Amino acid sequence: MKKLIYIFSLILLTSVVMNACKKDLPFYNGDVGIYFLPAIQSSGSAVSDSTLISFAFAKESVKDSIFRLPVQIIGAVSASGREYKLEIDPTSTAKEGVHFDFVNTKFEIKPNQLQDTIKIKFHRTIDIANQRLTLKLNLVSNENFKTVMPGVVTNTTTGAKRSYIGYKIKVDDIFGMPSLWSNYFFGKFSKKKIVLMANVLGLTVSQFNDGGQAFLNKENYFALFVQRYLNDLAAAGQTVYDEDGTPMRMGDNF
Template sequence: MKNICYLLVACLAVTCLFSCEKELHKYEGKPTVYFNETARPLAYSSEVLKDSTVISFSLTKGTTVDSLVHMVIATIGNSVDKDRPYKIAINSSSTAIEGKHYQMITKDLSIKKNQLRDTIWLRFMRTPDMKDQNFTLSFDLLENENFSVDMQYKITNQTTGQRLNFINYRWFINDIIKKPSRWLDFYLGTFSRTKLNLMVEVLNVDPQYMDTNISIAETLAYGKFMQRYLNEQKAAGNLILDEDGQPMNMGSAAQ
């Protein structure tokens, strides 16, 4: 009986060994490229990956004229001991103009020797027409002699058919004024670009901070300080007007 048990154990061990060897096979087939941001590991469990990014200059402090960004191209497959060019193209839906709204800084588009990723650097330029219009820059990854684009998308919402696209990535660029999410009219009054710019100048506050981190107590303090400033300027003969041509005022709680 013992001999039978030993024989069964030996057979199971051999079976497991062959099974493990089969599972450890290397990737076969033509390597595939995709935008890393759309399929990378999640930074936290509830993170939602996206195939687009919004670049807005509207809450940028001061007179920032450009924004340097990057996108990572990744590949499924094994690294090799030579550079492998990949193919990327501007989608016809793009409205951003090269040389005016953006600049491609990276010229050598290839997965470098012994690497599985490459980084493309872009510069977006802040232009006057962005105050009234949203511009789009859309990139497509295309198949070439080195890479396929077989991993194209996945359905993220079965009801609507919404997709996460792995081989198309879009940038939306504008300078359209955005009301900070934590702006409270009760303390700060009616929102306007003119008022926000004045607060940035007088208080030396970052608009991004007002959009994401400012507390209610700070908002009230800002309102009261700005109303006192407006009153002092008026008393000195410098009446500050808002965008509508009327005297600028903060919220009712700041009076």
């Protein structure tokens, strides 16, 4: 009986101590933060703090392109709208009013929302036909949001980082082989081929530049899928010819 009383007393004492400790624990009340969403999560391509917009593969009638850049907050929603601060980095070579314009008239997280989208209209100017320009945007702390998540180190050897609060948009109209093009998988490069591949695979041409590791992991699948598509057309008497007049095909192994 004494043993049972001892055990009960011990349980009671532990409960009292734990409740007392809970009362003393402070609640976390950190600053509400803000960051560029594509740098942390992205649909269809790798996470990144930059992207390329190229008019090189667009029809001549296309003179503008609207780029959408989502921002998201860390913290609770608010019943009222809260403006966030966005600045153009002085290293930018693209000029507002010439190469781009903001579609947004106000940068604000709307009531009861966690996210907003910055809309930027890029113009197909003559000078981007032979040079790549850059627009870098920076999120800056203000009275509503703090830049509590500056970024992450992506390579401890080189010290390379991915920023969560700085986003770089490169724009050009230069026709050329994209950085993720593989002759082994896709064969000889041509504008006609990459446009067809993008349409068949449901990709954008820019993903051949900025698709990252997620794109590279699918190169074999992409080549097989497009080659099968070309084979089916050829079997139906609708052979697709490349720009050099030869039947279009993927790499020699497909």
